Amino acid sequence: MSTLLHVDSSPLYDRSVSRQLTSAFVAQWKASHPGGTVVDRDLNATPIPPITGEWVGAVYTPEEARAPQQKELLSLSDSLLAELEQADEYVFGVPMHNFSVPSTLKLWIDQIVRAGKTFSYEGGIPKGLITGKKATFILATGGNYDAGTQMASLNFVEPYLRSLFGFLGVTDATFLTAGGTMALNYGQDRDAFLAPHLEIVQTYAQAI
Template structure:
């Protein structure tokens, strides 16, 4: 049995392209693998708390010495990390906001990328002291954006701070393989946008087959 964790990050509940992509991916995955377990987090509607000075202090306090208040501060982080740890496949459906990720998605990442939980820190490793503790997961990134040309060699490649950022931190989510489907031209609403949507949906079955083969 494979465990699929789906993170929805769009602030929109209606007419969200990334949400629709995520829903289609989930439906097709579970249709082909109905015995798999599905975990869902709608962080676009219910964003995780931002980390704070008190949260950071709690993280760096040894577990046996934390106060009840500190344990409460870390309770959501613990749950989110449990979901992440259990997952074999992580699907993140998210729009691009201002050339980067929504604040809710950054908040989720900050809650789960946590020292002594999803990575260790050891200065004996020299200039690269961080080491992930999780591995073997696949990440499916389903994105939408208003403009276009954010992919490799695209006209706006250097303005893309969504996919590259997520790929950079993905190793601390335990990710070994990253797959991405993007819809562009949303603000133009022309035939290019229509073709981009069609291409995205046509790519989902092949992606699922590829991931299932490697999982």
Template sequence: MTKILHLDSSPRGQHSVSGRLAGEFIGAWQAAHPDDEVVYRNLGRNPISHIDESWIMAAFTPPAQHTPDLTAAIQLSNVLIEELLECDRYVFSIPMYNLSVPSVFKAYIDQIVRVNCTFKVTENGYEGLVNGKKMLVITARGGIYADNSPMADFDFQAPYLRAIFNLIGVTDISFIHADGLSMGEEARDRRLNRVQDEISALLESW
């Protein structure tokens, strides 16, 4: 049995393109793999807290020395990291906000990227501790940021996500970009049709 972590990061609910596409992927996957388990979080509708000074103190203090306040400060991070490690695969729906990720997803990243929990520092640099996982990121973008496009250098979303998850050991990452959504109805429909084909193809190989 495979355990999948499904995170939505748009606050738009049923109006979210990235959320709808990820939901369709998960639904088709579950239909084909009914024994698999899906753990779902809606970060857009239920934002998690940003890290603060107490969190930082707790993260760099041995657990045996934690005061009750430090234990409370790091509790959410512990829960999210345990959830991340227990799951085998990840499906993240992430709209592009201002060329990058929504702040709610950045808050999630800051909670799970934690030294000696999801990565460690060695004499050779960073070593990821979240190994053997697969990750799918479905994005929604108003413009087009493909490698050969004029806006390619403005994509701070996909490169960042790849880099930060590579750092913690997640290297098998697939991206499906629903882009060009603000470039007219015809272009939008054409692109969404292509994305549906990409999702169908990935379901066969993922």
């Protein structure tokens, strides 16, 4: 049976476009995978501290030599890594914040990018250790940052996530973007705006 890791990072909850779209994705995925398991990780409900020098020291201390305090420092990271490893597929809800990813998602990333766990260097060559996984990134952007548009060069979300997860070994990555969400603040009907994006997300989730 398949396992889906569902990660949301928007702080807006009921007003969040990315959360509504990931919710639709998960519902369709469940319908298409009877008996499948969904693991939900809400990054705004998960206190994630920034990494520190002590955290880095714990990471590079051999596991068998770690002091109890070092093990405690890495306990959250270990839990997040276990979710990544156990899941067959991932879906991430990612709103664009200041042309990049939300700070909560960056904190999560810093916890799971670990030498010997999610990547390694063999002979000086990087090797991703998270392999055989499929990732879907559902992005919500205030403006339109599609390729060929005037604002395309300011979209650092997709290039960053594609590069990062590719480095970790997740090369089967799909990006579905709901652009222009700012219109919802100026009277755009929410249902009308979401309808085509919901259809795309549900159709994709049904097919995978």
